[in-house]
Amino acid sequence: MGGVESHLYQLSQRLIQREHKVIIITHSYGNRTGVRYLTNGLKVYYVPHMILYSEASMPTFYGFFPIFRNIVKREKIDIVHGHQAFSALCHEAILHSRTMGMKACFTDHSLFGFADASSIFMNKMLKFTLSDLDHVICVSHTSKENTVLRAALNPQMVSVIPNAVVASQFKPDPGAQDPNFITIVVASRLVYRKGLDLLVAAIPRICQMHPKVKFIIGGDGPKRIDLEQMREKYLLHDRIELLGAVMHHEVRNVLTKGHIFLNTSLTEAFCIGIVEAACCGLLVVSTKVGGVPEVLPKHMIIFAKPEEDDLVNAVARAIEMIRLKEVIPIKFHDEIKEMYSWVNVAERTEKVYDTIWQMRIPPLMERLRRYYGCGVWAGKIFCILVAIDYLVWKFLEWIFPEQDIEIASAFPYQKYKKMCQMADKEVVNE
């Protein structure tokens, strides 16, 4: 489970607790299809969708419209909230919801440059979706700047609401640490963007400089081979432990073994990993990229430039701090608990929903005008897409009239909660 998925789950849970009705629409994962209920009656629709490459869905433009309309109508949805700019499903859902005259907002979880061809294409796609949207949420101020530039938005339309951690799942465990060593933990996908080249270059130097240091590296990916080769070459088998892919619920057990958390990412919108690590009481060493400088107070984090020499120095400083026992894990944990909580995120997201609820729904002409302004060529293509979408909607209204759609009964959250409480009481009484 990555950052975005857990974000969706946690945010939905908090919103349900605040008496909202939340459903999630996503594409099917292997044989995980159909409709499923998660904790507290969070309903998830796994829509059949063609998978292009590594869980990325294929753009269908209008193929998704009938089923989307059906779900939205039967669940009586008011606001559509899309996540992640890479997701074709999200772009389509927002387009269709606007066509049907609904409110829509969007959360951007990643940063994008302006240089290569793929980012130019992605930025155009983003501009398309964001041209006609009520509000955008970004996870950090840097991400906001990036999104505003990419989609040429009014910055007032963009809110910054960070991610959060479930602090109770990331409690420090002083007993888990190896008392004879200072342990440095790395937990990320082992890919280029996470700065694995820096890591591979820095680890042998750190091991050489500090004989009492060992590494635990969790995660998997194409750069794992580089790490293994480095370990072979410098004979560091007893100092570097490669765990492979770590399940989300086991991350805490890996983190608590360490004293220092090392993040070498080259780009990062928010970096939930360093917050989770700090929550477990680890001192964080991170490259100063993207939104990372905004995330943690400076007594919890040591910054390094994305350069090998600077990274080695930063780790040396961190090791010195651990030696002098300047880091008190439980204090870190308590501070993080105050800083990032999902309840707070849900409250702030609710505020966004309240504002967009007040907003007027633009007529088709106004929407077309907005899309037309997207570019000389793109504007015209976008207008065609939107106009066809409108016709498809009218066609669907005619062929499957709204009154024929069966309304789903709502999950009785209050009743469910009472039953849970009663069950809890019985357990206590026994």
Next chain:
Amino acid sequence: MSSIKFCPFDGYRFLGEEDKCVTCGFDRFLAVNKNWDSLTNSPTKKAQWRKLLWIKQDYPDNYVDSSFLEELQKNVNVRAYDYWTVLKESCVISQHISSIVIFIAVFIYLYLDMLSAQNLIISGTVFTIIGYIFWDKSISKTDPSYEYKRWKTAKGAVLFFATLLCISPILKTLTKDTSSDTIWAVTVILFLANMLFHDYGSENRTNIKFPGSLSTNAAIFASVLLASRLPSNSHVFGLMSFAIEWFALFPIFRRYTKSLSAKFNIALTCLLFLLATLLFLNISKAIVTLFILGIVFITFVCPFWLIWIQKYKNEIHGPWDEARPKITTYY
């Protein structure tokens, strides 16, 4: 900055951006979140907005500070071009186009029997040997360990051309059954590919990498196709050996002259241009006109165009860019 100037417990005065009270460890910024500033009884002045996520600030989530996009940088990597420099640099392209035109002209002369295969083979060999002597001189200056490779190179060349001679009959009949129209059309496409993927930029003289290798392959493939239209085996051998000399070895020589001196390079460009014009004059006046116009466009108009179009350059950099890792030691 926080509005708390003194620690509420022991009255310690916070200096600058200090986070904590030195005496009791009271955290100044966490205190703001807990609304402890009422304890200090100071008039509550609105704290300045900070670009941080971990503090709770008294601003709406969509607040836009005056520091918004402060770190945005525009056109940092742009360099100003000078017309004459760009013009000189464009020579490599004219050279390559001229060389393709010359090759096609040579093929047409062979095809129409205006040039005998023997003459082509002899002149090709002579020029290759002259070129090799040049190359030898230049490389033995920079790389003294080169000496022993000379024998190896000669052996390789003899072996290679002997093999080529042996397979000439096969090459001749390889695409014989394909109609001439197809051959001409495919050849044009292949030469265009050769032109597009040719390695114009690098100074590399020893190993050819992708997409330069693709370019060479396209040209050789085109020559194989053209060879099937020729009447005899010696014609095929002549054209193929010329193709290898012209498309694989000659670019190396051109790169060498470019690194040698700019004057040499310009002279070579003019020479190739004149040769191409002269050779094609007998074949088609229309193509000569087109060729001259094309070269003039590339050499004189395109540099001007490039410089003019620079003003539309809008390159954006900022903290969201993917950092380039700087690595000093490779494992």
